[in-house]
Amino acid sequence: MSAAQPTGTTLPASLAANPRLDRWIKFMPDETARIATGKVEMGQGIVTAIAQIAAEELNLPLERVAILSGDTDEGPDEVYTTSSLSVANSGAAVRTVCAEARMLLTERAALRLNCNPAEISVEDGRFLQNGEAVDLTYWTVASEIDWSREATGKAAVKAVPDYSIVGQSVPRRDLPAKLSGAPVYVHDLNPADGLGxxxxxxxxxxxxxxxxxxxxxxxxxxxxxxxxxxxxxxxxxxxxxxxxxxxxxxxxxxxxxxxxxxxARDIHPDQAEAVSLKALPSIERRIGAAPNEVAAGRLVEATFTRPYVAxxxxxxxxxxxxxxxxxxxxxxxxxxxxxxxxxxxxxxxxxxxxxxxxxxxxxxxxxxxxxxxxxxxxxxxxxxxxxxxxxxxxxxxxxxxxEPVGPAMLVQLAVRLDENNRPRDWTTEIWSPTHVQRPGSGSGYLLASEAISEPLAPPVVQDPPEARGGGGTRNAVPLYDVPSHRILHHLIEEAPVRTSALRTLGALPNVFAIEGLIDQIAISAGEDPVDYRLSILSDERACRVIEAAAEASGWSERGPGGHGRGLGLGFARYKNMAAYAAIAVALTVDEEVRLDHIWIACDAGLVVNPDGVRNQLEGGALQGASWTLKEQVRMQGQGVTTLDWESYPILKFSEVPEVETVLIDAPDEPSLGVGECSVGPTAAAIGNAVAHALGVRLYDMPLSRDRIIAALLAED
Amino acid sequence: MTQTYTLVINGEARQVQATADTPLIYILRNQLGLKGTRYGCGLEQCGCCTILIDGEPAYACTRAVDSAEGREIRTVEGLSGVGSDAGSVDHPLQQAFLAEQAGQCGYCLSGVLMSAKALLDQNPSPSRAEIVTALDGHLCRCGSHTRIIRAVERAAAALSQEQTS
The missing domain is CATH 3.30.365.10 (Aldehyde oxidase/xanthine dehydrogenase, molybdopterin binding domain)
Incomplete structure (x- = not known):
């Protein structure tokens, strides 16, 4: 084993909030270690990834790690499972807890054997002294340790080169039961479960x-x-x-x-359109550079919209x-x-x-x-x-x-270019209802709580702070080298229906807009959109994913486009602080868009489960494609009118392209969640590919048949 | 009016009490404890509740119990053979889905598996286009489509190998 890394004494945030070890780990009579996490399985594979991290630090085979997820009686409070943070946050806490548990157990075994802890090793939960089996296990020793103690963070965690379980494509532990038809969903709870x-x-x-x-x-x-x-x-x-x-x-x-x-509500159908947002009262903010009063350089402007989506x-x-x-x-x-x-x-x-x-x-x-x-x-x-x-x-x-829907957004970009057509000053102006009305935050209520009482005070209108990635402002700052940038944020005070967090929050519309305009600037300057991006991007990890997506897609053979076949690229670093993703999309447009191929390139730092990461990236891309091409919540009168799958169609098997994924190896970088990073770049890549295919850009999602025909007619 | 019906489910005769137009899904889930048939929309639009009746895919959410009497009903619990076993993943389709890790939340999978079974029973070596057509009535919101298609291709290959060996 190579030199282990001390974790230091700064506890991961989840652990600092829940410092008692017994909130996280328990050694069970069936010779498993039960790890509790506050993060919950939503199909993203988090339970499997957490088990991998625990098994790795405890030196246990995966079968000896059980996971208890989302339990207020016994598990830690990790608030919500959101924002692609579970591996980074809960994973870090579990890693620290398990390293500490292994240290405590080893020290205890050494005491029992009256030897130096350095003589002790462990295999499958059984202790060895100088390589010889002894009659002690994690489980026999665990009962002698007070697990109500608080974590210190002083135990050394394993070094990455020593990993044998983290970094492997371990099968999802929840999938067999789901494939077998077992009663695994809350919907399936049974009288036989002792509930009468x-x-x-x-x-x-x-x-x-x-x-x-x-x-x-x-x-x-x-x-x-x-x-x-x-x-x-x-x-x-x-x-x-x-x-x-x-x-x-x-x-x-x-x-x-x-x-x-x-x-009851009385909603006009036009209120379902993003353009209606501009007329609504809003809370105004400016983030970043002062308003640019020097009107130097060519001004490029464009407005992009996304409707309410479900x-x-x-x-x-x-x-x-x-x-x-x-x-x-x-x-x-x-x-x-x-x-x-x-x-x-x-x-x-x-x-x-x-x-x-x-x-x-x-x-x-x-x-x-x-x-x-x-x-x-x-x-x-x-x-x-x-x-x-x-x-x-x-x-x-x-x-x-x-359901609280994903808010409509209108994103208006104004960019001043220098004499070489590089951005010199950038304004992202955003109109959006709030992206978070989670109950308990003051900004939202559980639905029925409004029905059972006198009308409650209107919810406080707020969005997640920029330090946590923002809401409407999420990914509103381009990662490109831009000397001055500002966000003008119009946080709409009241939308016609309740809005709240939907995968990526504002990142999808913002990335669609920013990447669409970058594409447009490159094309109007007569430059290749990939080369143009690389020329204004100092972040090497960002450049690597863009190059990888371009290479995978055969970008160099792209050609001038305009004949109904298009290849487009979109890029973002999620929240400008999480995983990097570049997506290339090949598609065909006649009156509708048909997706032919999606290539994903992602740098997510240390990857716990490569196949799990691929699954999330693919899923994010296809869901992003569905929102971009097909989806809009419509409303009229008392509320939403898109109440079934015919009026709210999503991407079907016959509309799904081939998807390929390239993972950039970066094991020395911290793990970055991947549940959301592919969504926005996919929307952007589709928008850019449609522009390449038609020679006309569509600025309003969904990129539907009606909009394509309208754009083509306007061009003629 | 409640009546007694005898249903043949996964090769076994089961007696149930219901009014004639009770949708099969409630009988399967709530009377017989076969929770593998999932409720999605009740509108024949999402495919989550797909079962096989006489080998053909059918929507359990709208199929009335009286129209299913005397027919061969198969649910995901009976994919592997006679009897209902909600723990088993022995069928080549289930094995292929595991091999491809085809699924995220998994809610669509019971229905997808049943349509895939109907397809492979009738067409042991389907083309990709035929697989897509067979599954096109199923919605998957997580974006596992490409893995699911690959899994059905893999199962078809495994089944044809089984046949020839």
Whole structure:
């Protein structure tokens, strides 16, 4: 083993917030080490990556590491699973904890053997003294250690060259059960799990936060449900319960037709368009350079837009809740169980310690969707019906209609060029509703909490701070060498529907815009877009991914374009501080865009699980392509009107191109999360490839058939 | 009115109580405990709930129980053979999906597997285009499409090898 690296005494942030070792690690009677993490599995493979990190530091085979994820009773509070930070944050904490555990166990074994710890090694959890087996294991020694002690961060962690598990493409540990049809999702929790008979529940949603329910025709709902319905009602919150799920579902569907509301939203369809944002009241900020009063150099301007888009999780949100002997247990697929417990306690007026929130897998959520809201729905019913297990599921229409959507954005760029056509001064002006209305932040509420009380104070309008990557301003600063840059941020005070975090927040529209304009400047200057980028980019890691994507895509053979076939490239470093990704896209355009090939190049620092990283990058690219080409949430009257997969189509199997991924090897750099880095560059690459194919640029997403035809007609 | 129906599921006769138009998905999941058939939309639009009825893909979310009586119903739990085993990943399709790590959240996979099985049962060596056509009624939101297509190709190859050896 080569020289180990001391971690020093600065604890990783997650560990500093949860310093007790027993919040993270427990040696189990079945001779496994159970690692607890506050980050949860959403299909991104985090549970597998965390297990790899733990097994590596503990010198254990992967089979001896069990993971407990998202459990308020026993696990650490790591807030939400967001922002591609889980490997960086939870991974760092687990690495430090496991190194310390190994040190403590080794010291204890040495004490028992009355020898120097340096004589001790460990294989498969069994201690060896000078290479000879002894009758001590992690598990026999663990019981002699007080794990309630706080981490010190003083144990040496393994050196990267000694890694044998981290850096390997370990299969996802959650996938076999998912492929076998096992009951792995929260939707699948069972009476056989000791929960007693379930009561299935559906709800009636309040069409706007101040809408008042004037009347509800319970008889008509019962008739439509064709079964006995139990109604639970508090003010504007109504739930329909039945032991028969089909009956509850039918009641939920019928209720929409049999409810009369006062003060419901009344949305004009134009409000679904990004251009409508400019007319709305906003909070103004300037970040960066002072306004440029010297009008020197050629001015290039362009405006790019992205409409409201949906998380569009494949299953509707679901939660179970049971209230018994004064204790509330909630099972949820939300992104953070500790914040959920706190939010539930606040709404229900219960102390924290009588609530347990347990994560179970759900459909991929890609941000803040309806999962937390469903948990409150279930809890509200459960506390009114002690001793019953409530299984609350949203209807498909409810999921599309009431999930917090990804905000529309309008991004206006104004760039002054020097005499060599290089940017000298850059303004990114952004109009966007907030990207975070997570409950508990003061800027958002759990949905039903607005229905059960007097109208609550309007949520505080705020966006994530730039230090955490920003919201609407995420990736608004180009990574290119620009002498002066400013962001003018118009944070819209109120959008027609609730908006919140969706994969990449503002990065997708901002990267689409910045990379689109860079492409446009290069072309108008008669330069190759890749060469142009490299000429204004000092960051070597950035240059490497761009070169790698260009090479993989055969960029040098690109040609002038304009004949319906295009090759485009997009680049960004996510949040300007995380993983680097460059994407090249080849496509064909007649009246619609057909994607032919996507090449991804990524530098994510030390990669824990290469295949897991590829899977995330591919998924991000295809989801980004779907948003770019196909998706728009539409609204009218009481709310969202794109309530099914026909009115809200996403990328289909027949529309998916070949995808290839190049990982840049950078094991000496810290691990950077990859869940979001490929999304924005893919949107940009598609935009640029369409411009290459048509000789006309489209500035408004989605790059739909109608927009392509309109652009071509305008050109003629 | 609740009636008794005898359903043949994964080769086994099961008696269930339901009204005639109860969608099969609720019977499978809530009466028989076969949770592998996933609910996605209830609208025949996403494919999550796909099962096989007499070997053909069908939407369990809308298929009424009375129309399935006497027919051969197969769910993901019965992919490998007779009986329902929610722990098994023995079928060549499941093995191929594991080999390709084809899936992220996995919610679409039960339905995808059933459509893929129907395809391979009828066409043991499908082209890529035929695979895409067979799966085009299935939505995947995580972007695992290319891995899923590769996994079906891999399973087809494994099955044809099984046949010839």
């Amino acid at each position: 008979d379930l009561l299935h529940a559906r709800t009636l949603r309040q069409p706007g936060r101040v809408a008042e329910l004037v009347s509800l025709d319970e008889a008509a709902i019962s008739k439509a449900a064709r079964g006995t319905i139990q109604f639970v009602r508090e003010r504007n919150f109504v739930a329909f319960l039945s032991p028969d799920e089909a009956v509850a579902e039918a009641a939920g569907a019928a209720a929409v037709q049999h409810a009369v509301w006062n003060g 998380h569009a999780s494949l299953a509707p949100s679901c939660a179970l809740a049971r209230f018994e002997d004064g204790h509330l247990t909630v099972w949820s697929h939300g992104q953070g169980m500790h914040p959920l417990r706190k939010n539930l306690a606040d709404v229900l007026g219960l102390p924290l310690d009588v609530i347990s929130a347990r994560h179970m897998d759900g459909p991929g959520c890609y941000g803040h969707n309806g999962a937390d809201d469903a948990a409150l729905d279930a809890a509200l019913i459960a506390v009114r019906m002690p001793g019953h297990t409530i299984r609350l599921q949203w209807r498909r229409e409810e999921e599309f209609g009431y």
